[in-house]
Amino acid sequence: SQQGEEDPQALSIQEGENATMNCSYKTSINNLQWYRQNSGRGLVHLILIRSNEREKHSGRLRVTLDTSKKSSSLLITASRAADTASYFCATAYYNQGGKLIFGQGTELSVKP
Amino acid sequence: DAGVIQSPRHEVTEMGQEVTLRCKPISGHDYLFWYRQTMMRGLELLIYFNNNVPIDDSGMPEDRFSAKMPNASFSTLKIQPSEPRDSAVYFCASSLMGLGVQETQYFGPGTRLLVL
Numbered sequence: 001s002q003q004g005e006e007d008p009q010a011l012s013i014q015e016g017e018n019a020t021m022n023c024s025y026k027t028s029i030n031n032l033q034w035y036r037q038n039s040g041r042g043l044v045h046l047i048l049i050r051s052n053e054r055e056k057h058s059g060r061l062r063v064t065l066d067t068s069k070k071s072s073s074l075l076i077t078a079s080r081a082a083d084t085a086s087y088f089c090a091t092a093y094y095n096q097g098g099k100l101i102f103g104q105g106t107e108l109s110v111k112p
Numbered sequence: 113d114a115g116v117i118q119s120p121r122h123e124v125t126e127m128g129q130e131v132t133l134r135c136k137p138i139s140g141h142d143y144l145f146w147y148r149q150t151m152m153r154g155l156e157l158l159i160y161f162n163n164n165v166p167i168d169d170s171g172m173p174e175d176r177f178s179a180k181m182p183n184a185s186f187s188t189l190k191i192q193p194s195e196p197r198d199s200a201v202y203f204c205a206s207s208l209m210g211l212g213v214q215e216t217q218y219f220g221p222g223t224r225l226l227v228l
Contacts, residue, residue, distance in 0.1 A: 033216065042116075042203055042219035043155075088155070092215075099168065100217060102155045 006089060006103040014111050019076040021106040023089030024069075030092045032065060032072050033100065037086045046074075046087075081112045116220035118204050124226045130192040133223045136185055137206030145217065146179055146189050147203040155203075161187065162209070194227045201225070 007022045023032070031050045035043040049056045049065045049072065056063045062075040076083055086107050090100040117136040125131055137144045145160040159169040164181045172179070176195070181187040191198055201224050205217040 031215075035219075040224075042221050043205075043217075045216045045218070048216060090217075099157060099160065102157075104154045 006087075006106045008106060009104070010107040010109070012109040012111065013079055015079060015081055017079055017110075019079050019083070019108055019110070021074045021087050021089075021108070022071060023073070023103055024071045025089075025091045025101075026070065027093060028067075030094055032063075033090045033092070034061075034063060034072075034074050035088045035090060035102075037088065037105070039085070043088060076108075079108075079110045081110050084108060084110045116204055116206055116218055118202075118220035118223050120223060121221060122224045122226075124228065125194055126228050127195055128193045129227075130190065131194045131198075131225060131227075133189040133202050133204075133225070135187045135189070135204030135220060137187070137204070138218055139185065141206035141208050141218070142184075143207045143209060143217075144181060144187050145203075145205040145207075146187070147205065148200045149203060149222075150200045158189070191225075194225075196227045199225055199227050 005024050013019055029051055031048050033048045034046045036046055037043045047056055047058045047061055047063050049063050051067055060077045065072045086105040088102050088105045090102045092100055116138055119134045142163050146158040147155055148158055149155045156171055158171045159179045160167055161181045177191055179189045201222045203219050203222045205219045207217045
C-alpha cells in the first residue's frame with residue numbers, strides 16, 4: 001500500500017508546548033500535504049510542501065520533508081487548546097492521477 | 113464562495129432503505145471526490161470524478177453503492193439497499209488539478225449516516 005503512516009497515533013501535551021507529528025510514505029511523491037480535522041467536521045488544508053522543498057512555515061506550523069527518508073514532520077509551536085484535533089498527512093504521487101493518499105492521522109490533545 | 117456543500121448533514125435510516133447523499137463542489141473546481149470515514153477504517157476514497165467523468169471507482173465497496181455527477185455543480189452518492197455497516201461519515205471534496213498532480217482538496221462538512 002502507498003498509504004502514509006503517521007506517528008504517533010495519539011499525542012497529549014500541555015498548552016504552550018510544541019507538538020511534533022511524523023508521516024512516512026513509500027514511493028516518490030510530487031507533494032505532501034497536511035490537513036486538520038476538528039471533531040465532527042471536515043478536513044481543512046493546512047500546508048503543502050513540494051518534493052523539491054525541504055521546509056515550509058505557516059504561522060505556528062513548520063513542515064519538513066526528507067525525500068531520502070521518505071518522511072515528513074509537522075511541528076506546531078506554542079500549542080493552544082484550540083489546536084486539539086486530528087492531523088492527517090496526504091501524499092500526491094506522479095502515477096496516481098487525481099488522487100491523494102491519506103494517512104491514518106495523529107490525534108492531538110492539548111490540555112489547558 | 114460558500115465552499116463545498118453537502119446535504120443532508122445527518123441521515124438516520126433503516127436497513128434496506130435507499131440513501132442519497134448530495135454534494136455541490138466549489139465553482140470552477142474540476143475534481144470531485146467522495147470519501148467515507150469510520151473509526152475502524154479511517155478515511156477511505158470511494159470514487160472521484162474529473163470534469164464530471166468517473167475516473168477511479170475502485171474504492172466503492174460493492175454494487176450497492178453508486179455515484180453520479182450529471183454536471184459540474186452537483187454529485188450524488190447513492191446506497192441501495194443500505195446496511196448497518198454503511199454507517200459512517202461521508203465527505204465530499206473538490207479541487208483544481210495543478211500541473212498534472214493533485215493539489216489542495218477542499219472538504220465539505222460531511223454527512224453523518226446511521227443505518228439502523
